[in-house]
Amino acid sequence: MADNIKTQEQRHLNSVIKKIKISESDLEKKIKSTKKDVKDIYANFNNDVHLKTSTYSGMMETAMSIRQQQQMLSERENRQEYAARELGTLNKLEKNPYFARIDFREGTEDHDETIYIGMASYTDKPDHYLIYDWRAPISSIYYNGGIGNVTYQTPDGEQTVDVKLKRQFQIENSKIKTVFDTEEVVGDQMLLDALGSHSDTKMKSIVTTIQKEQNQIIRDTNSELLFVQGAAGSGKTAAVLQRVAYLLYQYRGNLNSGQIILFSPNQLFNDYINQVLPELGEQNMVQMTFYQYSSHRLPSVKVETLSQRFDDQLEEKKQQLNDFKGGLDYFKAVSAYANHLNTEDMRFRNLMFDGKVLIPKEKIQEIYYGFNENYNLRNRLSATKDQLLKILNRRVHVEMKKKWVEEAVQNLSREEIMQMHKEGEEEILNSDKEFNFLARRIVIKAFRRVQRQIVRSHFLSINNQFVHMLRNVPQILDLAQHGIDPETWKQDINATVGRLKEGRLSLADATAYIYLYDLMTGKRGDKDIRYLFIDEVQDYSAFQLAFLKFSFPRAKFTLLGDLNQAIFTHENSRKLLGELSSMFPAEKTRVVQLTKSYRSTEQITNFTKHILTNGEEIIPFNRQGELPQIYVAPGMDAAVEQVKNQAEENLSEHETTAIIGKTLKECKQLATKLAEVGVKSTLIRTENQRLVKGIIIVPSYLAKGLEFDSVIMWDASKACYPDERDRQLVYTICTRAMHRLTIVATKELSPIFKTVPEKEYQFI
Numbered sequence: 001m002a003d004n005i006k007t008q009e010q011r012h013l014n015s016v017i018k019k020i021k022i023s024e025s026d027l028e029k030k031i032k033s034t035k036k037d038v039k040d041i042y043a044n045f046n047n048d049v050h051l052k053t054s055t056y057s058g059m060m061e062t063a064m065s066i067r068q069q070q071q072m073l074s075e076r077e078n079r080q081e082y083a084a085r086e087l088g089t090l091n092k093l094e095k096n097p098y099f100a101r102i103d104f105r106e107g108t109e110d111h112d113e114t115i116y117i118g119m120a121s122y123t124d125k126p127d128h129y130l131i132y133d134w135r136a137p138i139s140s141i142y143y144n145g146g147i148g149n150v151t152y153q154t155p156d157g158e159q160t161v162d163v164k165l166k167r168q169f170q171i172e173n174s175k176i177k178t179v180f181d182t183e184e185v186v187g188d189q190m191l192l193d194a195l196g197s198h199s200d201t202k203m204k205s206i207v208t209t210i211q212k213e214q215n216q217i218i219r220d221t222n223s224e225l226l227f228v229q230g231a232a233g234s235g236k237t238a239a240v241l242q243r244v245a246y247l248l249y250q251y252r253g254n255l256n257s258g259q260i261i262l263f264s265p266n267q268l269f270n271d272y273i274n275q276v277l278p279e280l281g282e283q284n285m286v287q288m289t290f291y292q293y294s295s296h297r298l299p300s301v302k303v304e305t306l307s308q309r310f311d312d313q314l315e316e317k318k319q320q321l322n323d324f325k326g327g328l329d330y331f332k333a334v335s336a337y338a339n340h341l342n343t344e345d346m347r348f349r350n351l352m353f354d355g356k357v358l359i360p361k362e363k364i365q366e367i368y369y370g371f372n373e374n375y376n377l378r379n380r381l382s383a384t385k386d387q388l389l390k391i392l393n394r395r396v397h398v399e400m401k402k403k404w405v406e407e408a409v410q411n412l413s414r415e416e417i418m419q420m421h422k423e424g425e426e427e428i429l430n431s432d433k434e435f436n437f438l439a440r441r442i443v444i445k446a447f448r449r450v451q452r453q454i455v456r457s458h459f460l461s462i463n464n465q466f467v468h469m470l471r472n473v474p475q476i477l478d479l480a481q482h483g484i485d486p487e488t489w490k491q492d493i494n495a496t497v498g499r500l501k502e503g504r505l506s507l508a509d510a511t512a513y514i515y516l517y518d519l520m521t522g523k524r525g526d527k528d529i530r531y532l533f534i535d536e537v538q539d540y541s542a543f544q545l546a547f548l549k550f551s552f553p554r555a556k557f558t559l560l561g562d563l564n565q566a567i568f569t570h571e572n573s574r575k576l577l578g579e580l581s582s583m584f585p586a587e588k589t590r591v592v593q594l595t596k597s598y599r600s601t602e603q604i605t606n607f608t609k610h611i612l613t614n615g616e617e618i619i620p621f622n623r624q625g626e627l628p629q630i631y632v633a634p635g636m637d638a639a640v641e642q643v644k645n646q647a648e649e650n651l652s653e654h655e656t657t658a659i660i661g662k663t664l665k666e667c668k669q670l671a672t673k674l675a676e677v678g679v680k681s682t683l684i685r686t687e688n689q690r691l692v693k694g695i696i697i698v699p700s701y702l703a704k705g706l707e708f709d710s711v712i713m714w715d716a717s718k719a720c721y722p723d724e725r726d727r728q729l730v731y732t733i734c735t736r737a738m739h740r741l742t743i744v745a746t747k748e749l750s751p752i753f754k755t756v757p758e759k760e761y762q763f764i
C-alpha cells in the first residue's frame with residue numbers, strides 16, 4: 001500500500017480522534033455537573049422535604065415532596081449513567097475508532113459516499129456520522145460483498161449500491177498499523193491474522209472479520225427457527241454471540257439482554273464466552289445449561305449431572321430407552337396423557353392438619369371432577385383451589401371451638417394480643433367477641449400452612465402421577481415400534497421409582513416430569529423471553545426442544561449444531577432436524593449451513609474431517625501448520641513420558657495446552673501419573689471450575705465448544721475407544737485444536753483412525 005494512502009488515512013484518523021476527544025471532554029463535564037446535581041439533591045433532601053406527618057394533608061405534602069425529589073434524583077442518575085456508558089464507548093473508540101472504509105455510489109447519485117465502520121457509531125453533530133456501528137444496515141455492505149454491486153437489507157427493503165473501494169485497517173492505540181485495499185468480501189489476510197493468534201481462556205469478538213454466511217445468521221430477524229448446521233470450528237458460537245449484540249442494537253428500547261436466553265453445553269463454556277458481549281459494549285444474555293434449568297425447576301429433586309449422564313449413555317442397553325424418551329412420540333404421549341386427566345385419573349393427596357386428614361383426597365377429587373367438561377386443566381385446578389380455600393375458611397369455625405384453641409387464647413401474652421388486633425383491624429365490643437376474634441386469628445395462623453399447600457397445588461401428587469403416566473405409556477403408543485419390549489419398560493419404571501424415592505431423576509425423566517407437571521397445573525410458559533439460543537443442539541433430544549418451545553412460547557429459536565459432534569444422542573441427532581421442522585411453520589424456518597472451518601490449521605482440519613465417515617462437507621481455512629502426530633507407546637510409562645515431553649514443548653510455544661481424556665477416570669489417572677513425573681497440570685473435574693493457562697486436563701464432555709492452542713488426545717488406544725460408537729466423540733476431541741494436535745495411545749491405536757489416510761498425519 002502506497003505510503004501516501006497510509007499518511008492520508010492517518011490524517012483522517014487524527015481528525016476523527018480529535019473530535020472524539022472533544023466529545024469526551026464535553027461528556028466529562030456533563031457527568032461532573034450531573035454528579036454535582038445529585039450531590040446537591042441529596043444535601044438538600046432534609047431541608048426540602050418537610051416532615052409534616054401529624055395531619056392528613058401534611059402527610060400528602062411530605063409524600064409528594066419526597067416523590068418529586070426521587071424523580072429528580074432518578075432522572076439525574078439515569079442521565080449520569082447514560083453519559084458514563086457513552087464515555088466508555090468513546091474511550092474505546094479513541095484507541096481504535098474503525099476497522100474499515102467503504103466508498104460506494106447509491107442509485108443515480110452523481111458522487112461517491114465514504115463511510116467508516118467501527119465498534120460503535122459516532123456523530124460529531126446530529127446525523128453526521130463519522131463512524132457507523134458495525135450493526136447499522138449500511139455496514140452490511142462490508143460483510144456482504146467485494147467490489148461492484150452489493151445488496152443489503154434496510155428497514156425499507158433491499159438496497160443495492162456500487163462499491164468502489166473497500167479498505168481495511170488495523171489500528172492500535174490511535175495509530176494505523178496496516179491498511180490495505182481488498183476486492184474480496186472480507187480479506188483473507190485479515191482473517192489469517194485473526195486466526196493465527198493464540199487462544200485465550202476467553203473467546204473474543206469477530207466483528208472485523210465476520211464472513212458473509214455468518215452475517216446472514218447475525219442479521220436474520222424473520223425466522224422463527226434459525227437452524228445453523230456447521231462443521232466444528234465454523235464459527236457458529238462466534239456468529240451467534242455477534243447476533244445477540246446485533247439484536248440488542250436493532251431492537252434497542254424494546255429488547256433487553258434479560259429477554260434473551262442461551263442454553264449452553266456446560267458451565268465451563270459459559271465462562272469461556274462471557275467476555276464477548278461486554279467487549280461489544282452490550283450486557284450478557286441469560287446463560288444456563290439445560291441441567292441448570294431443570295434443576296432450578298425441580299429444587300427438591302437431584303437431576304442427573306453431565307458426568308453421570310455421559311457415563312450412563314455409554315451403556316448400550318440404556319440407549320434405546322433414552323432414544324425413545326427423547327422422541328417427539330413420547331412428548332405427544334405425555335401431552336395426550338395430560339389431556340385425559342381432564343376427565344379421569346388425576347392423583348390427589350389428603351390435605352393434612354396437625355397429623356390428621358383435614359380434607360380427604362376423595363373430596364378433592366369430587367370437587368376437581370365436579371366441574372363440567374368445558375373446563376381445561378388450568379381452570380379446573382384454579383376452581384378447585386377456590387373451593388378448597390372456601391372449605392378451609394368454613395373449617396375455621398369448626399376448629400375455633402376445639403380445646404387447643406381455647407388453651408392457646410388463654411396463653412396469649414399482652415404483646416401477642418396487641419399484635420393480633422393490629423393485624424385484624426377489628427373493633428372489639430364485648431369479651432365473647434374478643435374471644436372469638438382471638439380464636440379465629442389463632443386458627444387462621446395455624447391453617448396458614450394448609451392454605452399455602454392449596455395455593456401451591458400440593459394436593460396434587462406429581463410423583464404418583466408421573467409413575468401412573470409411565471405405566472400408561474404402553475396403552476397410549478406402541479412401544480414395540482420403538483424396539484422396546486414390555487418387560488424392559490417395566491424394569492425401567494421400577495428403576496425410575498427407585499430413583500424417585502431417593503429424590504433423583506435422570507435428565508430425560510426430569511424433562512418429562514416437569515412437562516407433565518406444567519400441563520397438570522396449566523402453566524403457560526415464560527412469555528418474556530423473546531430469543532432463545534441453543535448451542536450444541538445435537539446433544540438435545542427432540543423432547544427437550546419441544547419442551548423448551550412449550551416453556552418459552554414467544555421466543556424465536558436459533559439453534560446451532562454440528563450433527564457430527566453428537567456426543568449424547570449419536571445417530572439419533574440426524575432425525576432431530578426433521579422433528580424440529582415439524583414444530584415450526586415451514587415458511588418461518590431457515591437452515592444455514594456453514595462449511596468452512598476456521599479454528600484449526602488446514603492440516604488439522606484435513607485430518608479431522610477424515611475421522612468422519614458420513615459427514616457433511618468441510619472446507620479447511622488456508623492456515624498452515626504441522627501435520628498432526630500419532631504416537632503409540634508400548635506401555636503406560638512410555639506414553640506418559642511422551643505426554644510430558646509434548647506438553648512441555650507445546651507450552652514453550654503456546655500458552656495453553658489441553659490434554660483431553662475420554663472420561664474423568666482417565667483424566668484423573670493421567671493427572672496422578674504426570675504429577676509423579678514432575679509435571680504440573682490442572683485437572684478440570686467439574687464444569688464449575690475455571691479455565692486456566694498452562695497444562696489442563698479435561699474430560700471430553702467438558703471440552704465441548706472450547707478450543708486450545710494445542711491438544712493432546714489421551715488415551716487414544718483401542719481399549720479406550722474400541723468401536724464406531726465413539727467416532728463422533730473422537731471427532732469432537734480432535735477438533736478442539738487450533739495449531740497443534742498430538743494423539744497418544746498405549747499398545748494399540750483405536751480403529752477409528754483407520755479412516756484417516758496416512759499422508760494426513762505423522763506416525764511416531
Ligand SMILES: Nc1ncnc2c1ncn2[C@@H]1O[C@H](COP(=O)(O)OP(=O)(O)OP(=O)(O)O)[C@@H](O)[C@H]1O
Pocket residue numbers: 191194195204206209210211214230231232233234235236237238239562598599704705706707735
Ligand atoms: N469470521 C471470523 N473471524 C475470525 N475468527 C473467526 C470467525 N469465525 C470463527 N472464528 C474463530 O474460529 C474459532 C471457532 O469458532 P466457534 O467456536 O464459534 O466455532 P463453532 O462452530 O462453535 O465450533 P464447535 O462446534 O467446534 O464448538 C473461534 O476461535 C472463532 O473466534
